[in-house]
Amino acid sequence: MKIELEQVLPSQIEARSFEIIGRELEQMGKVLDPEQEPVIKRCIHTTADFEYADSLVFSDRAVEQGLKALKAGAHIVTDTRMGFSGVNKGRLEKLGGEALCFMADPDVAEIAAREGCTRATASMDKAAGLYGTGGPRERIPCIFAVGNAPTALVRLYELVTEGRLKPALIIGVPVGFVNVVQSKELILTLPDTPYIVARGRKGGSNVAAAICNALLYRI
Amino acid sequence: MKIELEQVLPSQIEARSFEIIGRELEQMGKVLDPEQEPVIKRCIHTTADFEYADSLVFSDRAVEQGLKALKAGAHIVTDTRMGFSGVNKGRLEKLGGEALCFMADPDVAEIAAREGCTRATASMDKAAGLYGTGGPRERIPCIFAVGNAPTALVRLYELVTEGRLKPALIIGVPVGFVNVVQSKELILTLPDTPYIVARGRKGGSNVAAAICNALLYRI
Numbered sequence: 518m519k520i521e522l523e524q525v526l527p528s529q530i531e532a533r534s535f536e537i538i539g540r541e542l543e544q545m546g547k548v549l550d551p552e553q554e555p556v557i558k559r560c561i562h563t564t565a566d567f568e569y570a571d572s573l574v575f576s577d578r579a580v581e582q583g584l585k586a587l588k589a590g591a592h593i594v595t596d597t598r599m600g601f602s603g604v605n606k607g608r609l610e611k612l613g614g615e616a617l618c619f620m621a622d623p624d625v626a627e628i629a630a631r632e633g634c635t636r637a638t639a640s641m642d643k644a645a646g647l648y649g650t651g652g653p654r655e656r657i658p659c660i661f662a663v664g665n666a667p668t669a670l671v672r673l674y675e676l677v678t679e680g681r682l683k684p685a686l687i688i689g690v691p692v693g694f695v696n697v698v699q700s701k702e703l704i705l706t707l708p709d710t711p712y713i714v715a716r717g718r719k720g721g722s723n724v725a726a727a728i729c730n731a732l733l734y735r736i
Numbered sequence: 737m738k739i740e741l742e743q744v745l746p747s748q749i750e751a752r753s754f755e756i757i758g759r760e761l762e763q764m765g766k767v768l769d770p771e772q773e774p775v776i777k778r779c780i781h782t783t784a785d786f787e788y789a790d791s792l793v794f795s796d797r798a799v800e801q802g803l804k805a806l807k808a809g810a811h812i813v814t815d816t817r818m819g820f821s822g823v824n825k826g827r828l829e830k831l832g833g834e835a836l837c838f839m840a841d842p843d844v845a846e847i848a849a850r851e852g853c854t855r856a857t858a859s860m861d862k863a864a865g866l867y868g869t870g871g872p873r874e875r876i877p878c879i880f881a882v883g884n885a886p887t888a889l890v891r892l893y894e895l896v897t898e899g900r901l902k903p904a905l906i907i908g909v910p911v912g913f914v915n916v917v918q919s920k921e922l923i924l925t926l927p928d929t930p931y932i933v934a935r936g937r938k939g940g941s942n943v944a945a946a947i948c949n950a951l952l953y954r955i
Contacts, residue, residue: 565937602821694753718784
Protein backbone atom coordinates (compact mmCIF):
# COMPACT_ATOMS: atom_id res chain seq x y z
CA MET A 518 0.00 0.00 0.00
CA LYS A 519 1.31 3.42 -0.90
CA ILE A 520 0.78 6.10 1.76
CA GLU A 521 0.43 9.47 0.11
CA LEU A 522 0.75 12.67 2.09
CA GLU A 523 -1.36 15.67 1.14
CA GLN A 524 0.89 18.64 0.35
CA VAL A 525 -0.27 21.49 2.58
CA LEU A 526 1.80 24.43 3.81
CA PRO A 527 2.17 24.60 7.60
CA SER A 528 0.28 27.90 7.64
CA GLN A 529 -2.59 26.32 5.71
CA ILE A 530 -3.14 23.14 7.75
CA GLU A 531 -5.75 24.61 10.05
CA ALA A 532 -7.70 26.29 7.24
CA ARG A 533 -7.64 23.05 5.24
CA SER A 534 -8.89 21.13 8.30
CA PHE A 535 -11.81 23.51 8.76
CA GLU A 536 -12.60 23.23 5.06
CA ILE A 537 -12.83 19.43 5.38
CA ILE A 538 -14.96 19.71 8.53
CA GLY A 539 -17.32 22.17 6.81
CA ARG A 540 -17.66 19.96 3.75
CA GLU A 541 -18.38 16.84 5.79
CA LEU A 542 -20.93 18.62 7.96
CA GLU A 543 -22.64 19.73 4.76
CA GLN A 544 -22.62 16.16 3.44
CA MET A 545 -24.25 15.07 6.70
CA GLY A 546 -26.92 17.68 6.14
CA LYS A 547 -26.06 19.56 9.33
CA VAL A 548 -27.06 23.21 9.31
CA LEU A 549 -25.37 25.09 12.14
CA ASP A 550 -26.37 28.34 13.78
CA PRO A 551 -23.84 30.89 12.49
CA GLU A 552 -23.10 32.15 16.02
CA GLN A 553 -22.39 28.63 17.26
CA GLU A 554 -20.64 27.35 14.16
CA PRO A 555 -17.05 28.39 15.01
CA VAL A 556 -17.35 26.81 18.45
CA ILE A 557 -18.82 23.56 17.12
CA LYS A 558 -16.27 23.32 14.32
CA ARG A 559 -13.35 23.90 16.67
CA CYS A 560 -14.58 21.13 18.98
CA ILE A 561 -14.71 18.80 15.98
CA HIS A 562 -11.26 20.02 14.92
CA THR A 563 -9.90 19.17 18.38
CA THR A 564 -11.47 15.71 18.59
CA ALA A 565 -12.22 14.57 15.01
CA ASP A 566 -15.58 13.68 16.51
CA PHE A 567 -18.61 14.93 14.62
CA GLU A 568 -20.91 14.08 17.54
CA TYR A 569 -20.23 17.58 18.83
CA ALA A 570 -22.43 18.90 16.03
CA ASP A 571 -25.32 17.35 17.94
CA SER A 572 -24.22 17.28 21.55
CA LEU A 573 -23.29 20.93 22.15
CA VAL A 574 -26.08 22.91 23.78
CA PHE A 575 -25.92 26.69 23.96
CA SER A 576 -28.02 28.84 26.23
CA ASP A 577 -29.69 31.76 24.50
CA ARG A 578 -26.98 34.18 23.25
CA ALA A 579 -24.23 32.24 25.08
CA VAL A 580 -21.61 33.05 22.45
CA GLU A 581 -22.50 36.74 22.46
CA GLN A 582 -22.25 36.85 26.24
CA GLY A 583 -18.97 34.94 26.26
CA LEU A 584 -17.48 37.35 23.74
CA LYS A 585 -18.72 40.33 25.73
CA ALA A 586 -17.09 38.96 28.89
CA LEU A 587 -13.78 38.29 27.13
CA LYS A 588 -13.75 41.79 25.65
CA ALA A 589 -14.25 43.11 29.18
CA GLY A 590 -11.13 41.25 30.38
CA ALA A 591 -12.73 38.08 31.73
CA HIS A 592 -10.67 35.58 33.67
CA ILE A 593 -10.96 31.92 32.70
CA VAL A 594 -10.89 29.35 35.51
CA THR A 595 -10.21 25.77 34.42
CA ASP A 596 -10.52 22.53 36.38
CA THR A 597 -7.28 20.98 35.04
CA ARG A 598 -3.75 22.03 34.17
CA MET A 599 -4.36 20.50 30.75
CA GLY A 600 -7.28 22.83 30.14
CA PHE A 601 -5.20 25.75 31.38
CA SER A 602 -2.37 24.75 29.03
CA GLY A 603 -4.71 24.59 26.06
CA VAL A 604 -6.18 28.07 26.44
CA ASN A 605 -4.51 30.64 24.19
CA LYS A 606 -3.19 32.81 26.97
CA GLY A 607 -1.53 35.30 24.61
CA ARG A 608 -4.92 36.20 23.12
CA LEU A 609 -6.59 36.25 26.51
CA GLU A 610 -3.97 38.50 28.08
CA LYS A 611 -4.16 40.95 25.18
CA LEU A 612 -7.77 41.49 26.20
CA GLY A 613 -6.73 42.07 29.81
CA GLY A 614 -7.82 38.61 30.87
CA GLU A 615 -6.05 35.82 32.70
CA ALA A 616 -6.29 32.03 32.85
CA LEU A 617 -6.21 30.30 36.22
CA CYS A 618 -6.33 26.79 37.60
CA PHE A 619 -6.47 26.26 41.34
CA MET A 620 -6.26 22.46 41.27
CA ALA A 621 -2.65 22.21 42.41
CA ASP A 622 -2.94 24.88 45.14
CA PRO A 623 -2.05 23.64 48.63
CA ASP A 624 -5.11 25.30 50.20
CA VAL A 625 -7.36 23.50 47.73
CA ALA A 626 -5.83 20.13 48.65
CA GLU A 627 -6.34 20.99 52.32
CA ILE A 628 -9.99 21.95 51.91
CA ALA A 629 -10.64 18.80 49.87
CA ALA A 630 -9.07 16.58 52.55
CA ARG A 631 -10.94 18.34 55.35
CA GLU A 632 -14.34 18.36 53.64
CA GLY A 633 -14.01 14.95 52.00
CA CYS A 634 -14.74 16.48 48.61
CA THR A 635 -12.77 16.36 45.39
CA ARG A 636 -10.05 18.93 44.74
CA ALA A 637 -12.15 20.03 41.78
CA THR A 638 -15.02 20.91 44.12
CA ALA A 639 -12.67 22.74 46.47
CA SER A 640 -11.13 24.64 43.56
CA MET A 641 -14.57 25.95 42.57
CA ASP A 642 -15.11 27.07 46.17
CA LYS A 643 -11.82 28.92 46.00
CA ALA A 644 -12.92 30.57 42.74
CA ALA A 645 -16.24 31.55 44.34
CA GLY A 646 -14.34 33.17 47.20
CA LEU A 647 -12.54 35.36 44.67
CA TYR A 648 -15.11 35.99 41.94
CA GLY A 649 -18.32 35.44 43.89
CA THR A 650 -20.53 37.79 45.89
CA GLY A 651 -18.38 40.01 48.10
CA GLY A 652 -15.14 38.55 46.76
CA PRO A 653 -12.15 40.75 45.87
CA ARG A 654 -12.62 40.02 42.14
CA GLU A 655 -16.42 40.16 42.11
CA ARG A 656 -16.34 42.75 39.31
CA ILE A 657 -14.14 40.73 36.99
CA PRO A 658 -16.27 38.57 34.70
CA CYS A 659 -15.34 34.94 35.18
CA ILE A 660 -15.69 32.13 32.66
CA PHE A 661 -15.54 28.59 34.03
CA ALA A 662 -14.10 26.02 31.65
CA VAL A 663 -14.79 22.58 33.12
CA GLY A 664 -13.46 19.79 30.94
CA ASN A 665 -12.75 17.10 33.45
CA ALA A 666 -14.54 17.01 36.78
CA PRO A 667 -18.31 16.64 37.03
CA THR A 668 -17.90 17.42 40.73
CA ALA A 669 -16.68 20.89 39.73
CA LEU A 670 -19.76 21.38 37.59
CA VAL A 671 -22.10 20.19 40.36
CA ARG A 672 -20.45 22.64 42.77
CA LEU A 673 -20.83 25.47 40.25
CA TYR A 674 -24.52 24.61 39.98
CA GLU A 675 -24.86 24.83 43.76
CA LEU A 676 -22.90 28.08 44.02
CA VAL A 677 -25.08 29.67 41.33
CA THR A 678 -28.39 28.47 42.77
CA GLU A 679 -27.31 29.64 46.24
CA GLY A 680 -26.70 33.08 44.72
CA ARG A 681 -23.02 33.07 45.68
CA LEU A 682 -21.59 33.17 42.16
CA LYS A 683 -22.63 34.69 38.85
CA PRO A 684 -20.41 33.21 36.12
CA ALA A 685 -20.12 35.15 32.87
CA LEU A 686 -20.23 31.79 31.11
CA ILE A 687 -20.04 28.14 32.13
CA ILE A 688 -18.32 25.85 29.65
CA GLY A 689 -19.54 22.49 30.91
CA VAL A 690 -17.81 19.71 29.04
CA PRO A 691 -16.45 17.19 31.56
CA VAL A 692 -15.86 13.70 30.24
CA GLY A 693 -16.52 10.36 31.82
CA PHE A 694 -18.80 7.90 33.48
CA VAL A 695 -19.69 8.96 37.03
CA ASN A 696 -22.19 11.83 37.29
CA VAL A 697 -20.90 13.41 34.08
CA VAL A 698 -24.24 13.27 32.26
CA GLN A 699 -26.10 14.44 35.36
CA SER A 700 -23.75 17.34 36.13
CA LYS A 701 -24.33 18.71 32.64
CA GLU A 702 -28.10 18.31 32.90
CA LEU A 703 -27.98 20.34 36.12
CA ILE A 704 -26.28 23.23 34.32
CA LEU A 705 -28.92 23.09 31.58
CA THR A 706 -31.57 23.86 34.23
CA LEU A 707 -29.97 27.18 35.23
CA PRO A 708 -32.29 29.90 33.96
CA ASP A 709 -30.02 32.96 33.95
CA THR A 710 -26.50 31.61 33.50
CA PRO A 711 -24.92 31.58 30.04
CA TYR A 712 -23.63 28.12 29.25
CA ILE A 713 -22.11 25.96 26.54
CA VAL A 714 -22.53 22.29 27.47
CA ALA A 715 -21.60 19.07 25.67
CA ARG A 716 -24.49 16.80 26.53
CA GLY A 717 -23.67 13.18 27.28
CA ARG A 718 -20.48 11.52 28.40
CA LYS A 719 -18.05 13.11 26.00
CA GLY A 720 -15.96 16.21 26.48
CA GLY A 721 -12.52 16.84 27.90
CA SER A 722 -9.97 19.43 28.86
CA ASN A 723 -9.05 19.71 25.20
CA VAL A 724 -12.68 20.46 24.34
CA ALA A 725 -12.96 23.03 27.13
CA ALA A 726 -9.84 24.78 25.84
CA ALA A 727 -11.09 24.57 22.25
CA ILE A 728 -14.30 26.37 23.18
CA CYS A 729 -12.36 29.11 24.98
CA ASN A 730 -10.12 29.50 21.95
CA ALA A 731 -13.00 29.48 19.47
CA LEU A 732 -14.38 32.48 21.36
CA LEU A 733 -10.98 34.19 21.63
CA TYR A 734 -10.35 33.78 17.88
CA ARG A 735 -13.62 35.58 17.14
CA ILE A 736 -12.32 38.79 18.72
CA MET B 737 -37.17 15.47 35.25
CA LYS B 738 -35.31 14.59 38.42
CA ILE B 739 -31.52 14.53 38.08
CA GLU B 740 -30.06 12.02 40.51
CA LEU B 741 -26.39 11.99 41.34
CA GLU B 742 -24.67 8.71 42.03
CA GLN B 743 -23.09 8.74 45.50
CA VAL B 744 -19.43 7.89 45.02
CA LEU B 745 -16.55 8.86 47.31
CA PRO B 746 -13.91 11.07 45.62
CA SER B 747 -11.31 8.34 46.08
CA GLN B 748 -13.63 5.81 44.37
CA ILE B 749 -14.61 7.78 41.24
CA GLU B 750 -11.82 6.44 39.07
CA ALA B 751 -12.33 2.82 40.15
CA ARG B 752 -16.09 3.15 39.55
CA SER B 753 -15.42 4.60 36.09
CA PHE B 754 -13.16 1.70 35.14
CA GLU B 755 -15.78 -0.71 36.44
CA ILE B 756 -18.39 0.84 34.13
CA ILE B 757 -15.96 0.80 31.19
CA GLY B 758 -15.13 -2.87 31.83
CA ARG B 759 -18.78 -3.83 32.05
CA GLU B 760 -19.72 -2.02 28.86
CA LEU B 761 -16.79 -3.51 26.94
CA GLU B 762 -18.00 -6.91 28.09
CA GLN B 763 -21.54 -6.14 26.93
CA MET B 764 -20.09 -5.20 23.55
CA GLY B 765 -18.35 -8.55 23.44
CA LYS B 766 -14.89 -7.00 23.32
CA VAL B 767 -12.11 -9.23 24.58
CA LEU B 768 -8.95 -7.27 25.20
CA ASP B 769 -5.38 -8.47 25.36
CA PRO B 770 -4.48 -8.31 29.09
CA GLU B 771 -1.25 -6.43 28.34
CA GLN B 772 -3.09 -3.81 26.31
CA GLU B 773 -6.21 -3.61 28.45
CA PRO B 774 -5.09 -0.92 30.94
CA VAL B 775 -3.97 1.33 28.07
CA ILE B 776 -7.17 0.86 26.10
CA LYS B 777 -9.37 1.39 29.14
CA ARG B 778 -7.53 4.56 30.13
CA CYS B 779 -7.99 5.99 26.63
CA ILE B 780 -11.72 5.27 26.91
CA HIS B 781 -11.72 6.78 30.41
CA THR B 782 -10.15 9.98 29.04
CA THR B 783 -12.47 10.33 26.06
CA ALA B 784 -15.65 8.36 26.87
CA ASP B 785 -15.14 7.02 23.36
CA PHE B 786 -15.28 3.24 23.02
CA GLU B 787 -13.84 3.42 19.49
CA TYR B 788 -10.40 3.16 21.10
CA ALA B 789 -11.15 -0.51 21.82
CA ASP B 790 -10.88 -1.02 18.06
CA SER B 791 -8.58 1.74 16.85
CA LEU B 792 -5.54 1.25 19.07
CA VAL B 793 -2.81 -0.78 17.39
CA PHE B 794 0.12 -2.11 19.40
CA SER B 795 3.35 -3.38 17.92
CA ASP B 796 4.47 -6.72 19.27
CA ARG B 797 5.29 -6.34 23.01
CA ALA B 798 4.89 -2.55 22.84
CA VAL B 799 3.60 -2.31 26.41
CA GLU B 800 6.41 -4.48 27.76
CA GLN B 801 8.99 -2.36 25.97
CA GLY B 802 7.37 0.89 27.13
CA LEU B 803 7.42 -0.31 30.73
CA LYS B 804 11.04 -1.40 30.42
CA ALA B 805 12.01 2.03 29.10
CA LEU B 806 10.14 3.83 31.89
CA LYS B 807 11.77 1.65 34.52
CA ALA B 808 15.13 2.61 33.02
CA GLY B 809 14.35 6.33 33.46
CA ALA B 810 12.99 7.13 30.02
CA HIS B 811 12.27 10.71 29.04
CA ILE B 812 8.93 11.49 27.43
CA VAL B 813 8.88 14.07 24.63
CA THR B 814 5.44 15.48 23.78
CA ASP B 815 4.34 17.59 20.83
CA THR B 816 2.13 19.94 22.88
CA ARG B 817 2.12 21.69 26.22
CA MET B 818 -1.26 20.05 26.86
CA GLY B 819 0.25 16.59 26.45
CA PHE B 820 3.12 17.62 28.71
CA SER B 821 0.63 18.89 31.32
CA GLY B 822 -1.31 15.65 31.25
CA VAL B 823 1.62 13.34 31.91
CA ASN B 824 1.94 12.34 35.57
CA LYS B 825 5.34 13.90 36.11
CA GLY B 826 5.51 12.88 39.77
CA ARG B 827 5.41 9.23 38.79
CA LEU B 828 7.80 9.73 35.91
CA GLU B 829 10.35 11.58 38.00
CA LYS B 830 10.26 8.92 40.70
CA LEU B 831 11.56 6.54 38.04
CA GLY B 832 14.32 8.96 37.13
CA GLY B 833 12.50 10.13 34.01
CA GLU B 834 11.53 13.56 32.75
CA ALA B 835 8.83 15.01 30.51
CA LEU B 836 9.79 17.55 27.87
CA CYS B 837 8.09 19.61 25.21
CA PHE B 838 10.18 21.70 22.85
CA MET B 839 7.29 23.37 21.00
CA ALA B 840 7.66 26.76 22.67
CA ASP B 841 11.47 26.89 22.44
CA PRO B 842 12.81 29.90 20.52
CA ASP B 843 15.28 27.75 18.52
CA VAL B 844 12.43 25.51 17.41
CA ALA B 845 10.44 28.51 16.15
CA GLU B 846 13.56 29.73 14.32
CA ILE B 847 14.22 26.40 12.61
CA ALA B 848 10.55 26.11 11.61
CA ALA B 849 10.58 29.60 10.07
CA ARG B 850 13.87 28.96 8.25
CA GLU B 851 12.95 25.52 6.92
CA GLY B 852 9.30 26.29 6.21
CA CYS B 853 8.22 23.35 8.34
CA THR B 854 5.88 23.18 11.32
CA ARG B 855 7.21 23.80 14.80
CA ALA B 856 6.17 20.23 15.57
CA THR B 857 8.56 18.97 12.88
CA ALA B 858 11.34 21.21 14.16
CA SER B 859 10.72 20.04 17.73
CA MET B 860 11.27 16.43 16.66
CA ASP B 861 14.52 17.47 14.97
CA LYS B 862 15.58 19.07 18.22
CA ALA B 863 14.72 15.87 20.09
CA ALA B 864 16.70 13.81 17.56
CA GLY B 865 19.69 16.08 18.15
CA LEU B 866 19.54 15.20 21.84
CA TYR B 867 18.34 11.58 21.91
CA GLY B 868 19.43 10.45 18.45
CA THR B 869 22.64 8.88 17.16
CA GLY B 870 25.62 10.72 18.59
CA GLY B 871 23.45 13.05 20.68
CA PRO B 872 24.32 13.91 24.29
CA ARG B 873 21.32 11.91 25.58
CA GLU B 874 21.65 8.99 23.16
CA ARG B 875 21.72 6.52 26.06
CA ILE B 876 18.53 7.76 27.68
CA PRO B 877 15.52 5.84 26.35
CA CYS B 878 13.09 8.28 24.79
CA ILE B 879 9.33 7.84 24.43
CA PHE B 880 7.61 10.15 21.94
CA ALA B 881 4.02 11.02 22.80
CA VAL B 882 2.49 12.68 19.76
CA GLY B 883 -1.13 13.67 20.32
CA ASN B 884 -1.51 16.62 18.05
CA ALA B 885 0.74 17.07 15.04
CA PRO B 886 0.87 14.54 12.22
CA THR B 887 3.89 16.47 10.93
CA ALA B 888 5.73 15.43 14.11
CA LEU B 889 4.86 11.82 13.44
CA VAL B 890 5.95 12.02 9.79
CA ARG B 891 9.26 13.50 10.89
CA LEU B 892 9.72 10.74 13.48
CA TYR B 893 9.13 8.21 10.71
CA GLU B 894 11.82 9.84 8.59
CA LEU B 895 14.30 10.10 11.46
CA VAL B 896 13.83 6.42 12.28
CA THR B 897 14.08 5.21 8.69
CA GLU B 898 17.19 7.35 8.18
CA GLY B 899 18.72 5.61 11.21
CA ARG B 900 19.11 8.85 13.13
CA LEU B 901 16.78 8.02 16.00
CA LYS B 902 15.77 4.88 17.87
CA PRO B 903 12.72 5.71 20.03
CA ALA B 904 12.00 3.43 22.97
CA LEU B 905 8.32 3.81 22.05
CA ILE B 906 6.27 5.97 19.72
CA ILE B 907 2.83 6.88 20.97
CA GLY B 908 1.22 8.02 17.72
CA VAL B 909 -2.20 9.47 18.42
CA PRO B 910 -2.47 12.83 16.65
CA VAL B 911 -5.99 14.01 15.90
CA GLY B 912 -7.40 15.70 12.86
CA PHE B 913 -7.97 15.89 9.17
CA VAL B 914 -4.77 16.67 7.26
CA ASN B 915 -2.33 13.75 6.97
CA VAL B 916 -3.35 12.38 10.36
CA VAL B 917 -4.46 8.99 9.05
CA GLN B 918 -1.42 8.74 6.76
CA SER B 919 1.11 9.73 9.44
CA LYS B 920 -0.15 6.90 11.63
CA GLU B 921 -0.05 4.39 8.79
CA LEU B 922 3.60 5.34 8.22
CA ILE B 923 4.45 4.48 11.83
CA LEU B 924 2.69 1.12 11.44
CA THR B 925 5.18 0.23 8.69
CA LEU B 926 8.22 0.58 10.97
CA PRO B 927 9.56 -2.93 11.55
CA ASP B 928 11.68 -2.49 14.68
CA THR B 929 10.15 0.45 16.53
CA PRO B 930 7.73 -0.18 19.40
CA TYR B 931 4.55 1.81 18.86
CA ILE B 932 1.06 2.38 20.16
CA VAL B 933 -1.04 4.05 17.47
CA ALA B 934 -4.68 5.12 17.34
CA ARG B 935 -5.63 4.34 13.76
CA GLY B 936 -7.87 6.84 12.01
CA ARG B 937 -8.56 10.49 12.65
CA LYS B 938 -9.11 10.38 16.38
CA GLY B 939 -6.60 10.92 19.14
CA GLY B 940 -5.40 13.99 21.00
CA SER B 941 -2.98 15.33 23.56
CA ASN B 942 -5.26 13.96 26.27
CA VAL B 943 -5.06 10.50 24.70
CA ALA B 944 -1.27 10.72 24.39
CA ALA B 945 -1.00 11.64 28.07
CA ALA B 946 -3.48 8.91 29.04
CA ILE B 947 -1.34 6.27 27.35
CA CYS B 948 1.79 7.54 29.13
CA ASN B 949 -0.06 7.45 32.44
CA ALA B 950 -1.55 4.00 31.83
CA LEU B 951 2.02 2.74 31.50
CA LEU B 952 3.27 4.72 34.49
CA TYR B 953 0.44 3.38 36.69
CA ARG B 954 1.49 -0.18 35.86
CA ILE B 955 4.84 0.30 37.58
